[in-house]
Amino acid sequence: MASPLPSADARHKPVMLAEVLSALAPRDGGIYVDGTFGAGGYTRGLLTAADCRVLAIDRDPDAITGGTALVAAFPERLTLVEGHFSDMENLAERFGITMIDGATLDIGVSSMQIDQAARGFSFAKDGPLDMRMSQSGLSAADIVNAAEAGQLTRIIGVLGEERKARAIAHAIVKARSEAPIRTTQELVRAIERATGRQRPQDRIHPATRTFQALRIYVNRELEELGLALAAAERLLKPGGRLAVVTFHSLEDRIVKRFFAERSGKTPSSSRHMPGREAGEEARFIPVFRGHQEASVAETADNPRARSAKLRAGERTSAPALALNLEDIAVPSVEGRRN
Incomplete structure:
Protein backbone atom coordinates (compact mmCIF):
# COMPACT_ATOMS: atom_id res chain seq x y z
CA MET A 1 0.00 0.00 0.00
CA MET A 112 15.18 19.52 15.93
CA GLN A 113 14.81 23.13 17.02
CA ILE A 114 16.42 22.51 20.40
CA ASP A 115 19.35 20.70 18.80
CA GLN A 116 20.27 23.67 16.60
CA ALA A 117 22.23 26.21 18.62
CA ALA A 118 21.57 28.87 16.00
CA ARG A 119 17.83 28.74 16.77
CA GLY A 120 18.43 29.90 20.35
CA PHE A 121 15.92 27.63 22.11
CA SER A 122 18.34 25.86 24.44
CA PHE A 123 20.18 27.29 27.42
CA ALA A 124 22.58 24.34 27.09
CA LYS A 125 23.87 25.56 23.71
CA ASP A 126 25.36 28.97 23.08
CA GLY A 127 23.82 30.74 20.13
CA PRO A 128 21.80 33.79 19.11
CA LEU A 129 18.91 34.50 21.48
CA ASP A 130 16.24 33.90 18.86
CA MET A 131 13.52 31.29 19.71
CA ARG A 132 11.28 32.13 16.73
CA MET A 133 9.66 29.00 15.35
CA SER A 134 8.66 30.78 12.15
CA GLN A 135 12.04 32.55 11.91
CA SER A 136 10.23 35.89 11.56
CA GLY A 137 8.92 38.62 13.83
CA LEU A 138 10.24 39.71 17.23
CA SER A 139 12.92 37.48 18.74
CA ALA A 140 13.60 36.60 22.36
CA ALA A 141 16.51 39.05 22.28
CA ASP A 142 14.11 41.82 21.22
CA ILE A 143 11.86 41.08 24.20
CA VAL A 144 14.68 40.66 26.73
CA ASN A 145 16.31 43.93 25.73
CA ALA A 146 13.19 46.09 25.40
CA ALA A 147 10.52 44.92 27.86
CA GLU A 148 10.17 46.75 31.15
CA ALA A 149 10.96 44.89 34.37
CA GLY A 150 7.28 44.54 35.22
CA GLN A 151 6.47 43.03 31.85
CA LEU A 152 9.40 40.61 32.09
CA THR A 153 8.21 39.61 35.55
CA ARG A 154 4.73 38.81 34.20
CA ILE A 155 6.10 36.85 31.24
CA ILE A 156 8.48 34.78 33.36
CA GLY A 157 6.08 34.34 36.25
CA VAL A 158 2.94 33.47 34.29
CA LEU A 159 4.31 31.60 31.28
CA GLY A 160 7.28 30.06 33.06
CA GLU A 161 5.60 29.54 36.43
CA GLU A 162 8.87 30.79 37.89
CA ARG A 163 8.77 31.77 41.59
CA LYS A 164 11.84 33.98 41.24
CA ALA A 165 10.41 35.88 38.28
CA ARG A 166 10.78 39.34 39.80
CA ALA A 167 14.41 38.81 40.80
CA ILE A 168 15.24 37.33 37.39
CA ALA A 169 13.56 40.22 35.58
CA HIS A 170 15.54 42.79 37.55
CA ALA A 171 18.76 40.84 36.96
CA ILE A 172 18.04 40.89 33.22
CA VAL A 173 17.41 44.65 33.27
CA LYS A 174 20.68 45.22 35.15
CA ALA A 175 22.64 43.00 32.76
CA ARG A 176 21.27 44.69 29.65
CA SER A 177 22.12 48.11 31.08
CA GLU A 178 25.75 47.01 30.92
CA ALA A 179 25.52 45.46 27.43
CA PRO A 180 22.69 44.14 25.24
CA ILE A 181 21.83 40.48 25.83
CA ARG A 182 22.27 38.82 22.44
CA THR A 183 23.09 35.18 23.10
CA THR A 184 21.61 32.32 25.09
CA GLN A 185 24.60 32.13 27.43
CA GLU A 186 24.49 35.86 28.12
CA LEU A 187 20.89 35.39 29.22
CA VAL A 188 21.83 32.36 31.34
CA ARG A 189 24.48 34.41 33.12
CA ALA A 190 21.94 37.18 33.80
CA ILE A 191 19.46 34.64 35.22
CA GLU A 192 22.15 33.12 37.42
CA ARG A 193 22.71 36.52 39.01
CA ALA A 194 19.28 36.05 40.59
CA THR A 195 19.18 32.29 41.07
CA GLY A 196 22.77 31.20 41.48
CA ARG A 197 24.26 28.44 39.37
CA GLN A 198 22.77 24.97 39.17
CA ARG A 199 23.67 22.83 42.18
CA PRO A 200 24.04 19.02 42.10
CA GLN A 201 20.78 18.61 44.01
CA ASP A 202 18.79 20.85 41.62
CA ARG A 203 16.37 18.86 39.49
CA ILE A 204 16.27 21.41 36.68
CA HIS A 205 18.58 24.18 35.50
CA PRO A 206 17.75 27.64 36.95
CA ALA A 207 17.22 29.01 33.42
CA THR A 208 14.69 26.36 32.38
CA ARG A 209 11.48 28.20 33.25
CA THR A 210 12.66 31.57 31.95
CA PHE A 211 13.61 30.07 28.59
CA GLN A 212 10.24 28.30 28.46
CA ALA A 213 8.41 31.54 29.19
CA LEU A 214 10.24 33.54 26.54
CA ARG A 215 9.73 30.82 23.94
CA ILE A 216 6.00 30.63 24.67
CA TYR A 217 5.68 34.43 24.57
CA VAL A 218 7.67 34.94 21.38
CA ASN A 219 5.66 32.30 19.52
CA ARG A 220 2.27 33.01 21.17
CA GLU A 221 2.12 29.28 21.79
CA LEU A 222 -0.78 29.11 24.20
CA GLU A 223 -3.05 31.40 22.20
Whole structure:
Protein backbone atom coordinates (compact mmCIF):
# COMPACT_ATOMS: atom_id res chain seq x y z
CA MET A 1 0.00 0.00 0.00
CA ALA A 2 2.65 2.52 1.05
CA SER A 3 5.68 3.69 -0.87
CA PRO A 4 9.11 2.97 0.59
CA LEU A 5 9.70 5.43 3.40
CA PRO A 6 12.67 7.70 3.86
CA SER A 7 14.27 6.85 7.18
CA ALA A 8 13.49 9.09 10.12
CA ASP A 9 16.30 10.72 12.04
CA ALA A 10 16.62 8.65 15.20
CA ARG A 11 17.06 11.81 17.29
CA HIS A 12 13.61 13.07 16.34
CA LYS A 13 11.24 10.31 17.35
CA PRO A 14 7.54 11.10 17.45
CA VAL A 15 6.31 10.91 21.03
CA MET A 16 3.55 8.38 21.81
CA LEU A 17 3.11 7.54 18.12
CA ALA A 18 1.31 4.23 18.74
CA GLU A 19 -1.08 5.85 21.20
CA VAL A 20 -1.79 8.79 18.87
CA LEU A 21 -2.54 6.45 15.96
CA SER A 22 -4.78 4.33 18.18
CA ALA A 23 -6.67 7.45 19.27
CA LEU A 24 -7.11 8.71 15.70
CA ALA A 25 -7.95 5.26 14.25
CA PRO A 26 -7.00 6.32 10.69
CA ARG A 27 -9.02 4.69 7.92
CA ASP A 28 -8.69 4.32 4.17
CA GLY A 29 -10.10 7.33 2.33
CA GLY A 30 -9.92 9.57 5.38
CA ILE A 31 -8.48 13.09 5.50
CA TYR A 32 -6.25 14.05 8.44
CA VAL A 33 -4.43 17.16 9.60
CA ASP A 34 -1.03 16.95 11.27
CA GLY A 35 -0.79 20.45 12.69
CA THR A 36 2.78 20.05 13.94
CA PHE A 37 4.68 18.27 11.18
CA GLY A 38 8.18 18.63 12.67
CA ALA A 39 10.22 15.69 11.37
CA GLY A 40 7.08 14.06 9.97
CA GLY A 41 6.67 11.25 12.50
CA TYR A 42 2.90 11.46 12.95
CA THR A 43 2.34 12.15 9.26
CA ARG A 44 4.43 9.14 8.29
CA GLY A 45 2.51 7.02 10.80
CA LEU A 46 -0.87 8.09 9.41
CA LEU A 47 0.13 7.52 5.80
CA THR A 48 1.48 4.07 6.64
CA ALA A 49 -1.48 3.03 8.78
CA ALA A 50 -4.13 3.75 6.17
CA ASP A 51 -4.61 4.73 2.53
CA CYS A 52 -5.51 8.24 3.64
CA ARG A 53 -4.72 11.84 2.78
CA VAL A 54 -2.76 14.11 5.14
CA LEU A 55 -2.52 17.88 5.24
CA ALA A 56 0.63 18.57 7.27
CA ILE A 57 1.34 22.03 8.67
CA ASP A 58 4.40 23.61 10.25
CA ARG A 59 5.34 27.22 10.85
CA ASP A 60 9.07 26.44 10.70
CA PRO A 61 10.53 26.79 7.17
CA ASP A 62 13.23 24.26 8.08
CA ALA A 63 10.57 21.62 8.77
CA ILE A 64 8.99 22.26 5.39
CA THR A 65 12.34 21.90 3.64
CA GLY A 66 13.11 18.76 5.62
CA GLY A 67 9.81 17.18 4.59
CA THR A 68 10.45 17.14 0.85
CA ALA A 69 11.50 13.47 0.83
CA LEU A 70 8.31 12.39 2.57
CA VAL A 71 6.22 14.43 0.13
CA ALA A 72 8.04 12.72 -2.74
CA ALA A 73 7.25 9.32 -1.21
CA PHE A 74 3.52 10.13 -1.01
CA PRO A 75 2.95 12.68 -3.81
CA GLU A 76 -0.77 11.97 -4.16
CA ARG A 77 -1.60 11.71 -0.46
CA LEU A 78 0.57 14.23 1.41
CA THR A 79 0.28 18.00 1.22
CA LEU A 80 2.88 19.87 3.29
CA VAL A 81 2.30 23.57 3.85
CA GLU A 82 4.04 26.31 5.82
CA GLY A 83 1.69 28.05 8.23
CA HIS A 84 0.26 28.18 11.73
CA PHE A 85 -1.91 25.32 12.94
CA SER A 86 -4.36 27.88 14.31
CA ASP A 87 -5.03 28.74 10.65
CA MET A 88 -5.77 25.13 9.66
CA GLU A 89 -9.26 25.98 8.36
CA ASN A 90 -7.97 28.47 5.82
CA LEU A 91 -5.06 26.24 4.89
CA ALA A 92 -7.40 23.28 4.40
CA GLU A 93 -9.77 25.34 2.28
CA ARG A 94 -6.86 26.32 0.05
CA PHE A 95 -6.55 22.64 -0.89
CA GLY A 96 -10.26 21.98 -1.23
CA ILE A 97 -10.72 20.42 2.21
CA THR A 98 -13.85 21.44 4.11
CA MET A 99 -14.13 18.59 6.63
CA ILE A 100 -11.61 16.17 8.11
CA ASP A 101 -11.61 12.78 9.82
CA GLY A 102 -8.91 13.56 12.36
CA ALA A 103 -6.31 16.02 13.57
CA THR A 104 -3.23 15.69 15.75
CA LEU A 105 -1.10 18.28 17.51
CA ASP A 106 2.27 17.81 19.26
CA ILE A 107 2.65 20.99 21.27
CA GLY A 108 5.82 22.89 22.05
CA VAL A 109 9.33 23.04 20.69
CA SER A 110 10.70 20.18 18.62
CA SER A 111 13.92 18.33 19.31
CA MET A 112 15.18 19.52 15.93
CA GLN A 113 14.81 23.13 17.02
CA ILE A 114 16.42 22.51 20.40
CA ASP A 115 19.35 20.70 18.80
CA GLN A 116 20.27 23.67 16.60
CA ALA A 117 22.23 26.21 18.62
CA ALA A 118 21.57 28.87 16.00
CA ARG A 119 17.83 28.74 16.77
CA GLY A 120 18.43 29.90 20.35
CA PHE A 121 15.92 27.63 22.11
CA SER A 122 18.34 25.86 24.44
CA PHE A 123 20.18 27.29 27.42
CA ALA A 124 22.58 24.34 27.09
CA LYS A 125 23.87 25.56 23.71
CA ASP A 126 25.36 28.97 23.08
CA GLY A 127 23.82 30.74 20.13
CA PRO A 128 21.80 33.79 19.11
CA LEU A 129 18.91 34.50 21.48
CA ASP A 130 16.24 33.90 18.86
CA MET A 131 13.52 31.29 19.71
CA ARG A 132 11.28 32.13 16.73
CA MET A 133 9.66 29.00 15.35
CA SER A 134 8.66 30.78 12.15
CA GLN A 135 12.04 32.55 11.91
CA SER A 136 10.23 35.89 11.56
CA GLY A 137 8.92 38.62 13.83
CA LEU A 138 10.24 39.71 17.23
CA SER A 139 12.92 37.48 18.74
CA ALA A 140 13.60 36.60 22.36
CA ALA A 141 16.51 39.05 22.28
CA ASP A 142 14.11 41.82 21.22
CA ILE A 143 11.86 41.08 24.20
CA VAL A 144 14.68 40.66 26.73
CA ASN A 145 16.31 43.93 25.73
CA ALA A 146 13.19 46.09 25.40
CA ALA A 147 10.52 44.92 27.86
CA GLU A 148 10.17 46.75 31.15
CA ALA A 149 10.96 44.89 34.37
CA GLY A 150 7.28 44.54 35.22
CA GLN A 151 6.47 43.03 31.85
CA LEU A 152 9.40 40.61 32.09
CA THR A 153 8.21 39.61 35.55
CA ARG A 154 4.73 38.81 34.20
CA ILE A 155 6.10 36.85 31.24
CA ILE A 156 8.48 34.78 33.36
CA GLY A 157 6.08 34.34 36.25
CA VAL A 158 2.94 33.47 34.29
CA LEU A 159 4.31 31.60 31.28
CA GLY A 160 7.28 30.06 33.06
CA GLU A 161 5.60 29.54 36.43
CA GLU A 162 8.87 30.79 37.89
CA ARG A 163 8.77 31.77 41.59
CA LYS A 164 11.84 33.98 41.24
CA ALA A 165 10.41 35.88 38.28
CA ARG A 166 10.78 39.34 39.80
CA ALA A 167 14.41 38.81 40.80
CA ILE A 168 15.24 37.33 37.39
CA ALA A 169 13.56 40.22 35.58
CA HIS A 170 15.54 42.79 37.55
CA ALA A 171 18.76 40.84 36.96
CA ILE A 172 18.04 40.89 33.22
CA VAL A 173 17.41 44.65 33.27
CA LYS A 174 20.68 45.22 35.15
CA ALA A 175 22.64 43.00 32.76
CA ARG A 176 21.27 44.69 29.65
CA SER A 177 22.12 48.11 31.08
CA GLU A 178 25.75 47.01 30.92
CA ALA A 179 25.52 45.46 27.43
CA PRO A 180 22.69 44.14 25.24
CA ILE A 181 21.83 40.48 25.83
CA ARG A 182 22.27 38.82 22.44
CA THR A 183 23.09 35.18 23.10
CA THR A 184 21.61 32.32 25.09
CA GLN A 185 24.60 32.13 27.43
CA GLU A 186 24.49 35.86 28.12
CA LEU A 187 20.89 35.39 29.22
CA VAL A 188 21.83 32.36 31.34
CA ARG A 189 24.48 34.41 33.12
CA ALA A 190 21.94 37.18 33.80
CA ILE A 191 19.46 34.64 35.22
CA GLU A 192 22.15 33.12 37.42
CA ARG A 193 22.71 36.52 39.01
CA ALA A 194 19.28 36.05 40.59
CA THR A 195 19.18 32.29 41.07
CA GLY A 196 22.77 31.20 41.48
CA ARG A 197 24.26 28.44 39.37
CA GLN A 198 22.77 24.97 39.17
CA ARG A 199 23.67 22.83 42.18
CA PRO A 200 24.04 19.02 42.10
CA GLN A 201 20.78 18.61 44.01
CA ASP A 202 18.79 20.85 41.62
CA ARG A 203 16.37 18.86 39.49
CA ILE A 204 16.27 21.41 36.68
CA HIS A 205 18.58 24.18 35.50
CA PRO A 206 17.75 27.64 36.95
CA ALA A 207 17.22 29.01 33.42
CA THR A 208 14.69 26.36 32.38
CA ARG A 209 11.48 28.20 33.25
CA THR A 210 12.66 31.57 31.95
CA PHE A 211 13.61 30.07 28.59
CA GLN A 212 10.24 28.30 28.46
CA ALA A 213 8.41 31.54 29.19
CA LEU A 214 10.24 33.54 26.54
CA ARG A 215 9.73 30.82 23.94
CA ILE A 216 6.00 30.63 24.67
CA TYR A 217 5.68 34.43 24.57
CA VAL A 218 7.67 34.94 21.38
CA ASN A 219 5.66 32.30 19.52
CA ARG A 220 2.27 33.01 21.17
CA GLU A 221 2.12 29.28 21.79
CA LEU A 222 -0.78 29.11 24.20
CA GLU A 223 -3.05 31.40 22.20
CA GLU A 224 -2.13 29.43 19.08
CA LEU A 225 -3.04 26.19 20.87
CA GLY A 226 -6.43 27.51 21.93
CA LEU A 227 -7.20 28.77 18.44
CA ALA A 228 -6.05 25.48 16.88
CA LEU A 229 -8.30 23.43 19.16
CA ALA A 230 -11.27 25.53 18.13
CA ALA A 231 -10.32 25.32 14.45
CA ALA A 232 -10.14 21.53 14.69
CA GLU A 233 -13.56 21.49 16.36
CA ARG A 234 -15.03 23.34 13.36
CA LEU A 235 -13.25 21.18 10.77
CA LEU A 236 -13.89 17.72 12.21
CA LYS A 237 -16.83 15.81 10.83
CA PRO A 238 -19.05 13.84 13.24
CA GLY A 239 -17.01 10.86 14.39
CA GLY A 240 -13.75 12.62 13.58
CA ARG A 241 -11.09 12.60 16.26
CA LEU A 242 -8.68 15.10 17.78
CA ALA A 243 -5.51 13.87 19.54
CA VAL A 244 -3.21 16.32 21.34
CA VAL A 245 0.16 15.62 22.99
CA THR A 246 1.36 18.18 25.54
CA PHE A 247 4.59 18.47 27.52
CA HIS A 248 3.97 20.86 30.40
CA SER A 249 1.18 21.90 32.73
CA LEU A 250 0.13 25.10 30.94
CA GLU A 251 -0.47 23.25 27.67
CA ASP A 252 -2.17 20.30 29.31
CA ARG A 253 -4.44 22.55 31.36
CA ILE A 254 -5.71 24.21 28.17
CA VAL A 255 -6.37 20.92 26.38
CA LYS A 256 -8.01 19.39 29.44
CA ARG A 257 -10.25 22.41 29.91
CA PHE A 258 -11.13 22.53 26.21
CA PHE A 259 -12.36 18.94 26.18
CA ALA A 260 -14.18 19.49 29.48
CA GLU A 261 -15.90 22.61 28.10
CA ARG A 262 -16.92 20.71 24.98
CA SER A 263 -18.07 17.58 26.85
CA GLY A 264 -21.24 19.22 28.16
CA LYS A 265 -20.13 18.62 31.74
CA THR A 266 -18.37 21.86 32.65
CA PRO A 267 -20.33 25.14 32.82
CA SER A 268 -18.75 28.22 31.32
CA SER A 269 -17.57 30.90 33.72
CA SER A 270 -17.32 33.49 30.97
CA ARG A 271 -19.49 36.60 30.98
CA HIS A 272 -19.51 36.29 27.18
CA MET A 273 -21.56 33.06 27.30
CA PRO A 274 -24.01 33.57 30.18
CA GLY A 275 -26.53 31.05 28.89
CA ARG A 276 -24.28 27.99 28.89
CA GLU A 277 -24.98 25.43 31.58
CA ALA A 278 -23.60 22.08 32.67
CA GLY A 279 -25.26 19.21 30.83
CA GLU A 280 -25.64 20.97 27.45
CA GLU A 281 -25.02 19.01 24.28
CA ALA A 282 -21.51 17.62 23.98
CA ARG A 283 -19.23 18.61 21.10
CA PHE A 284 -16.65 15.95 21.96
CA ILE A 285 -16.86 12.63 23.74
CA PRO A 286 -13.68 11.16 25.26
CA VAL A 287 -11.82 8.52 23.27
CA PHE A 288 -10.46 7.25 26.60
CA ARG A 289 -10.78 8.43 30.17
CA GLY A 290 -8.50 11.25 31.32
CA HIS A 291 -5.10 11.19 29.67
CA GLN A 292 -2.51 8.66 28.59
CA GLU A 293 1.23 8.80 29.26
CA ALA A 294 4.19 7.30 27.45
CA SER A 295 5.18 3.76 28.35
CA VAL A 296 8.17 2.96 30.52
CA ALA A 297 9.92 1.51 27.48
CA GLU A 298 9.38 4.66 25.44
CA THR A 299 10.55 7.02 28.16
CA ALA A 300 13.70 4.93 28.60
CA ASP A 301 14.35 5.18 24.86
CA ASN A 302 13.24 8.80 24.42
CA PRO A 303 13.60 11.07 27.48
CA ARG A 304 11.44 13.77 25.83
CA ALA A 305 8.45 11.47 26.32
CA ARG A 306 8.69 11.55 30.12
CA SER A 307 6.41 14.56 30.55
CA ALA A 308 4.11 13.83 27.61
CA LYS A 309 0.35 13.59 28.05
CA LEU A 310 -2.11 12.56 25.36
CA ARG A 311 -5.75 13.64 25.42
CA ALA A 312 -8.23 12.79 22.68
CA GLY A 313 -11.88 13.38 21.84
CA GLU A 314 -14.34 12.28 19.18
CA ARG A 315 -16.48 14.95 17.52
CA THR A 316 -20.24 14.77 17.77
CA SER A 317 -22.76 16.32 15.37
CA ALA A 318 -23.44 19.30 17.69
CA PRO A 319 -22.49 22.68 16.18
CA ALA A 320 -19.12 24.07 17.20
CA LEU A 321 -19.01 26.53 20.06
CA ALA A 322 -17.54 30.01 19.86
CA LEU A 323 -14.14 30.17 21.53
CA ASN A 324 -13.27 32.27 24.53
CA LEU A 325 -9.61 31.75 25.45
CA GLU A 326 -10.29 32.64 29.07
CA ASP A 327 -12.73 29.74 29.37
CA ILE A 328 -10.10 27.18 28.42
CA ALA A 329 -7.46 28.49 30.82
CA VAL A 330 -5.24 30.33 28.33
CA PRO A 331 -3.29 32.68 30.64
CA SER A 332 -2.96 36.32 29.71
CA VAL A 333 0.16 38.40 30.22
CA GLU A 334 -1.10 41.90 30.92
CA GLY A 335 0.46 44.60 28.82
CA ARG A 336 1.80 42.29 26.13
CA ARG A 337 2.21 43.45 22.56
CA ASN A 338 -0.61 43.06 20.04
